[in-house]
Amino acid sequence: MPDADRESRCRRCGQPVRIYRDSYEVFERMHYVCFHYEFEHDVSNPDADPDEDCGDPGCPSAPAARQKDRMAAAVRQLIEEWADGPPANWDNHSLPDYLGALAGWLDDCEGYYAGRGVPIPWNGWEVMRAAFRAATVYE
Ligand SMILES: [Zn+2]
Ligand SMILES: [Zn+2]
Structure with a gap:
């Protein structure tokens, strides 16, 4: 060693x-x-x-409790962006496309964080929040 x-x-x-x-x-x-x-x-x-x-x-220990609420707020934000139909700044406009992008982004998230020179957050809520946002445009 x-x-x-x-x-x-x-x-x-x-x-x-x-x-x-x-x-x-x-x-x-x-x-x-x-x-x-x-x-x-x-x-x-x-x-x-x-x-x-x-x-x-x-x-x-704080994030486990607090970040659940932040996650729910982030999801509601995504819904709000759909209020007037598919958002122009989203690339994925169907549920299958969006979910496919979500899964793909999670598969590649090591690269996403490595590219930014930061470790993968130990808090899974944080990763999921980033994933839900990234899946709007990830292909
Ligand atoms: Zn403490
Ligand atoms: Zn230690």
Whole structure:
């Protein structure tokens, strides 16, 4: 194993730190999420549930609850765009075309994120929101 890998293992969970490697020291040699659950997540409450949003803006447990609502809003936005018929800026104007594009985009989403130089979001809601939007024009 290269030295670089050995140096950036999380001291809380032992797994390699990759995504926030540049912030390894800032997060006290932990993953961002491990740091949060160790030091920030409702630390004054001994019965705190790690799956529950602790209210911290960066809480990794927050998106699961909040992003469902954002997803529903994103879908409603798509419906609204159809209010006057097929939107001119959409390439896919039938449900089979749209769903085909959705599946195709998901198949290729690694490339989409790699092309932007960012990791695939760990939060599936975020990927699905991007997919529903991208499928309007993806071919
Ligand atoms: Zn960790
Ligand atoms: Zn939290």
